[in-house]
Amino acid sequence: MGAVGDDERIVSVAERLDGHRAALGSEQVPYSEELTLLGVRNTEEAMRACLDLLRPEQPPSALFALTNQCTVGAVRALRSLGLSGRVALVGIDDFETADLIDPPVTVISHGVEETGRTAARLLPAKLIPRGPGEIPGTAGHR
Numbered sequence: 001m002g003a004v005g006d007d008e009r010i011v012s013v014a015e016r017l018d019g020h021r022a023a024l025g026s027e028q029v030p031y032s033e034e035l036t037l038l039g040v041r042n043t044e045e046a047m048r049a050c051l052d053l054l055r056p057e058q059p060p061s062a063l064f065a066l067t068n069q070c071t072v073g074a075v076r077a078l079r080s081l082g083l084s085g086r087v088a089l090v091g092i093d094d095f096e097t098a099d100l101i102d103p104p105v106t107v108i109s110h111g112v113e114e115t116g117r118t119a120a121r122l123l124p125a126k127l128i129p130r131g132p133g134e135i136p137g138t139a140g141h142r
Helices: 011-026 043-054 068-080 112-122
Strands: 002-004 062-065 088-092 106-108
Touching (some): 002 068, 043 062, 043 068
Parallel strands (some): 002 062, 062 088
């Protein structure tokens, strides 16, 4: 299985890649560094990376896109090579038109709102009023 994502130094990318490796291991599917292309920052780079992964004589049977930009790039690469529906694709992060693509894109959605609520619970914050932030009578003024 091929994987395409942003820089591994980004915590969320590193965690997604760890999950990818763990999922492959649980199914006794070997992880391949050669089939993992990182440092992809936008849809154009993602498309080029996926084209590189899909052009060999033995392309991967599936692609895992670690960001929604990588998913869009993967869709474009699959379509340009006539491989849509022949190479499996799973992306992380849903996007508005994922269900309109033919075939529709399977995604792992992590629920941004719930993630935000969880983060707020885990990172308690406290407002410390010290004066200038609470000047009376300034509401609605520039």
